[in-house]
Amino acid sequence: MIVYELACAHEHRFEGWFASAEDYTRQHADTLIRCPVCDDSAIERRPSANVQIGRAAVPAAERADTAVAGGEAEVLKLLRRMIAQTDNVGAAFPEEARKIHYEEAPQRAIRGQATRDEAEALRDEGIDFLSLPSALVRDLQ
Ligand SMILES: [Zn+2]
Secondary structure, three states, X not given: OEEEEEEOOOOOEEEEEEOOHHHHXXXXXXXXXXXXXXXXXXXXXXXXOOEEEOOEEEOHHHHHHHHHHXXXXXHHHHXXXXXXXXXXXXXXXXXXXXXXXXXXXXXXXXXXXXXXXXXXXXXXOOOXXXXXXXXXHHHHO
């Protein structure tokens, strides 16, 4: 699993999760990668890209080794297990994320859905979250 830092033509920055570098190249060529904020398909990779597996950030130079060492299937399995441990709050995600951010609710990992406008509002408030490909969470709903 590789996480690239991406940006659209409108400078919305987001992270893209890919099975491999080739997967990114293919999806990019097919314009399957869309900005979660404005749905733009003119996506560029940013040079400061890190690989993140769990909470550990790995410098970009070590990216290839990391993907090979863990085995993509293993990393994917681990990632799905981590996602499964988050609290599924569904459509209440923006509200819950805000409560946690402003310490009105206990700190915990949550997942759920947000509309493009809601996601943009959260980012404007400085609330950190990741947009995940639906393939990763499909079986966990
Ligand atoms: Zn955008």
